Structures are given as structure tokens and as C-alpha cells.
Amino acid sequence: MKHCDVTVVGGGPVGSVTALSLAEAGLHVRLFEKRPVLGSQERATTFHPPTLELLEPLGLTEPLVRAGLVCDEYQYRDAELGRVAVLSYDVLDGLTPYPFRLQVEQSVLTGLARDRLAAHPRIDLHLGVEVDAVAQEADRVEVTAGGETHTSRWLVGADGSHSLVRERCGVDFTGRTYPERYLVVSTSLPLHDIFGDLSMVNYVAGSPDWHVLLRNPAGWRMLFPLRPDHEISDADRPGEALRHMRSLCPSATAQDIQHVTVYEVHRKVAGTFRTGRVALVGDAAHVNNPLGGMGMNSGLHDGLLLVDPLVRVVGGSADVDVLDEWAARRREVALNFVGKETDDNWSRVRESSPEQRAEVRRAWRELEADADARRAYLRRASMLDSLEVVSG
Numbered sequence: 001m002k003h004c005d006v007t008v009v010g011g012g013p014v015g016s017v018t019a020l021s022l023a024e025a026g027l028h029v030r031l032f033e034k035r036p037v038l039g040s041q042e043r044a045t046t047f048h049p050p051t052l053e054l055l056e057p058l059g060l061t062e063p064l065v066r067a068g069l070v071c072d073e074y075q076y077r078d079a080e081l082g083r084v085a086v087l088s089y090d091v092l093d094g095l096t097p098y099p100f101r102l103q104v105e106q107s108v109l110t111g112l113a114r115d116r117l118a119a120h121p122r123i124d125l126h127l128g129v130e131v132d133a134v135a136q137e138a139d140r141v142e143v144t145a146g147g148e149t150h151t152s153r154w155l156v157g158a159d160g161s162h163s164l165v166r167e168r169c170g171v172d173f174t175g176r177t178y179p180e181r182y183l184v185v186s187t188s189l190p191l192h193d194i195f196g197d198l199s200m201v202n203y204v205a206g207s208p209d210w211h212v213l214l215r216n217p218a219g220w221r222m223l224f225p226l227r228p229d230h231e232i233s234d235a236d237r238p239g240e241a242l243r244h245m246r247s248l249c250p251s252a253t254a255q256d257i258q259h260v261t262v263y264e265v266h267r268k269v270a271g272t273f274r275t276g277r278v279a280l281v282g283d284a285a286h287v288n289n290p291l292g293g294m295g296m297n298s299g300l301h302d303g304l305l306l307v308d309p310l311v312r313v314v315g316g317s318a319d320v321d322v323l324d325e326w327a328a329r330r331r332e333v334a335l336n337f338v339g340k341e342t343d344d345n346w347s348r349v350r351e352s353s354p355e356q357r358a359e360v361r362r363a364w365r366e367l368e369a370d371a372d373a374r375r376a377y378l379r380r381a382s383m384l385d386s387l388e389v390v391s392g
Helices: 013-024 049-058 061-067 106-119 164-168 191-195 234-248 295-315 321-349 354-369 371-381
Strands: 006-009 029-033 069-071 073-078 082-088 101-103 123-127 131-136 141-145 148-152 154-157 173-187 201-205 211-216 219-226 257-270 278-280
Touching: 006 013, 006 141, 006 148, 013 029, 013 049, 013 106, 013 123, 013 154, 013 295, 049 061, 049 295, 061 106, 069 211, 073 354, 082 354, 082 371, 101 211, 106 123, 131 164, 141 154, 154 164, 154 295, 164 278, 173 234, 191 211, 191 219, 201 321, 201 354, 219 234, 234 257, 257 321, 278 321, 295 321, 321 371, 354 371
Parallel strands: 006 029, 006 154, 029 123, 073 201, 154 278
Antiparallel strands: 069 101, 073 082, 131 141, 141 148, 173 219, 173 257, 201 211, 211 219
């Protein structure tokens, strides 16, 4: 490609979809992904209604819904008492064409995007090529990758929480780390048959034994907190996973474990989402607690909402001020919507005070019984309200 309007660094779901949307809008795009294949990880499994709406113009929503499980309710449970409340999405009818939470692995979206990217005439796809350096000039951005220097008019950093793009641009990334690490177990156990009264998404409160149970097309995921001082080697992970599984399902065996992941959880936000000719999206711009399934969704919103102002700037119909407006709004969402909502979710499920736990249960039951209150709550929980956040 002799001419490139935008370089996208990072081929996860956010980078892949952003690159595709920019190309569909008429820009010439170069995409670098350091892995030999585009995002095969199965980290996120939730797609919220506004994300499905934003993906629709790209033709990705329908096949994604076909591949996933439509979750039209989710549960709050108590580790000792069982089911406390079921929140139905029916109150969102008329507010969105997708009044549900879709459960499907993020790798499905990336796979759908990958096929389109590979065949697109305005996309120059570089797989297995890592970007080593980023430098800005007045009229262009230069990246060094694979021993060569590539130039473009703009650059989008979608290269994750350890973003080289963010680092090379000197943008700070501040916040805090949560006290627990998370143990996530993918299992073939039919939890819906074992428990009988589960929804596809279940947040189970308790102290210290809170956990989350999520169903997706491949099976179930079980998320457990680990004490900060509880060190686990790679060799110990299957045994640790089995011990936690047996706290819920005593008959679980090692053969029921498909995959185990242990990771730290952070709440951090970049000092700015735009610096010169570089924009940061997704985990390169912000990370948060996964409770609520907002991380990948908000990252996709970053990228897809960037497309229109960036296309107008490249085409000369808008000043770069529109990119500053985008950056300020998306940073406001990360700070005061996504960060706050996911932090509140974390606080509710791990509450240790018996009195406060009883108060949380009462609030959940009131939401179940009051359609108006449930609508207001689910507008936030499904991220519909996040698109209305305006900085300042």
C-alpha cells in the first residue's frame, strides 16, 4: 500500500473492528498484530445492547447473535441463601433492538472481522509483525515494525494494557490494583443441570466466597477471587481450580476443567486518549474490573465512535477539535461510568458486613419487583446510558 491514512496497532477485537470500520468508511488502513493470527483469545464473553447496535452497520451483529446465547435475564445470588433476585431485560423493549445480553466469546467477533479484513481492498494486514517504535511528525506518524518504517497520517493504539504506543507517546496510565487476583475456570460441567435454577449470568455474593457463573456456547466460566498472598504456580493452577470448583460442585473432576487463567485486576485510565496524531482505544486507554462485562464493550465503543470524527478530519470537513471532543467524552466514560459501575459491582458481591449484605439483598429484590427502577438500573448495566455521557 503506497498511501495509508491510518495505522492501527493491535489486532484484538477492538483493533480489528476499528480497522474494518475505518476501511468501510473509505480510509486506507494498515493493521499490525504481533501474533500470527488475529485475537484467538476467549477472554470477554459478553456483548451489551449498544455494542450490538454499533456493530450492525458492519454486518457483524447478525452472525454474532447466531453464534451466541441470548441472555434475557440475569441473577443476583447469595452464596448461603441461593437465588435472591432475577432481573429481566424485558423492560428495555423499545429502547434498543437488542434487549438482552449476548454471551459469546470475543474470539468469535475477531474471527468474523478477520475474514473481512483479509479480503478488504483498503486494508494492509500485517500478522506476526510487532511494532517496535512510534514517532510523530507534524504531518504524519511513523512506526517501525519488522525492520521497516511505515508512515500514515494518523495512528490508533489498540495494543492492550501494556501498550507500546501509549508508552512511546509518553502518556501516563494511572489508577489502582484490586486486592484479589481472579481465578477463571472454563468447564464442561452442566451447571444449569446441577443447580437447576441458574440464569446464564449469575453474580453470587459472599465474603470471602463470592463468585461469578457465566454460561457461553462453549460451556460455563467460573470466576473466583484469590487472596492477595495466595501464590499459585502454573503447575498448581489445575489443582487450585479443582478445589474451588468442588466448593460448589463436590463431584467435579480434573476432566471437567477446560482452561484455567489467573490474573491481576486493575482500574486505570490514560491521562489522555489523544496525543497529536495518535488516538488510544480499548485497554490501551483504560482497564477496569471485569464484573459487569464492560471492558471489551467500552473499548469497542471507543473505536467505533472514533471512526466518524477521524474520517471527517482526514477528509478535511472537520477540524481536529472533533477528536478532542471524542477523547474527552470517552475518557469521561472510562472514569465516571465504566470504572464506577464495575467497581460498584465488585463492592456489592464481596460485602462482608451482615447488615450491608442484607441491605444489598433488599435492594436487589426491590429492583426485581419495580419495573421502572429495573429499567433505570439495566440502562446503566447494559451500557445504554454510557453513550449519553458528555464531558464537562
